[in-house]
Amino acid sequence: GNSVTQMEGPVTLSEEAFLTINCTYTATGYPSLFWYVQYPGEGLQLLLKATKADDKGSNKGFEATYRKETTSFHLEKGSVQVSDSAVYFCALSGGSNYKLTFGKGTLLTVNP
Amino acid sequence: NAGVTQTPKFQVLKTGQSMTLQCAQDMNHNSMYWYRQDPGMGLRLIYYSASEGTTDKGEVPNGYNVSRLNKREFSLRLESAAPSQTSVYFCASRTEGDYEQYFGPGTRLTVT
Numbered sequence: 001g002n003s004v005t006q007m008e009g010p011v012t013l014s015e016e017a018f019l020t021i022n023c024t025y026t027a028t029g030y031p032s033l034f035w036y037v038q039y040p041g042e043g044l045q046l047l048l049k050a051t052k053a054d055d056k057g058s059n060k061g062f063e064a065t066y067r068k069e070t071t072s073f074h075l076e077k078g079s080v081q082v083s084d085s086a087v088y089f090c091a092l093s094g095g096s097n098y099k100l101t102f103g104k105g106t107l108l109t110v111n112p
Numbered sequence: 113n114a115g116v117t118q119t120p121k122f123q124v125l126k127t128g129q130s131m132t133l134q135c136a137q138d139m140n141h142n143s144m145y146w147y148r149q150d151p152g153m154g155l156r157l158i159y160y161s162a163s164e165g166t167t168d169k170g171e172v173p174n175g176y177n178v179s180r181l182n183k184r185e186f187s188l189r190l191e192s193a194a195p196s197q198t199s200v201y202f203c204a205s206r207t208e209g210d211y212e213q214y215f216g217p218g219t220r221l222t223v224t
Contacts, residue, residue: 004154034211036215042218043116043202043216043217044155044215046212049211049212051211089155093211098211099145099157099160099170100145100155100157102154102155104152104153104154105154
């Protein structure tokens with residue numbers, strides 16, 4: 001079955017530092033890949049997505065590239081802000097039922 | 113346009129009590145989902161509904177029932193709550209032909 005493995009946290013960075021959160025997946029066929037973000041006390045929001053190999057998703061300074069050869073979708077941001085503090089989830093969707101499979105989440109804390 | 117709404121936001125139950133978590137969406141989406149979020153586990157799918165009148169089990173359906181009352185509403189019922197059901201519950205919906213899911217703000221349930 002489908003599975004997602006993402007880097008365990010928590011991750012603590014200083015403002016303006018470079019961020020990478022690793023995500024690898026196992027899936028049959030050609031899944032779509034997502035990063036969702038959950039701010040404290042809120043539900044999940046879609047951050048970015050990629051639907052086919054070599055696609056790059058980007059939003060709010062975050063980027064991730066769909067790498068089929070390494071089955072990876074790592075999240076990066078060049079300069080994090082305090083407001084980026086949140087839990088980040090990598091997820092995939094594949095097959096006819098469109099269900100999402102989530103990683104366990106990575107807590108990011110950015111200090112001023 | 114409220115998106116996905118959930119009630120209640122918080123609930124405390126005693127073991128053996130029953131309750132229904134309500135979810136509604138105003139985006140005219142066909143598919144709706146119920147997830148539970150537990151520390152270190154990510155989000156796990158409980159039940160989903162691909163369209164009005166249909167429901168299917170997800171990864172962790174035991175102890176839950178669902179009703180797709182109409183296109184807008186999808187409720188989750190705990191018939192006899194157990195401490196293992198202490199969790200944060202999220203409802204989500206999805207439009208036809210798109211993999212992205214839109215999430216509600218969640219219900220934090222504690223069973224003592």
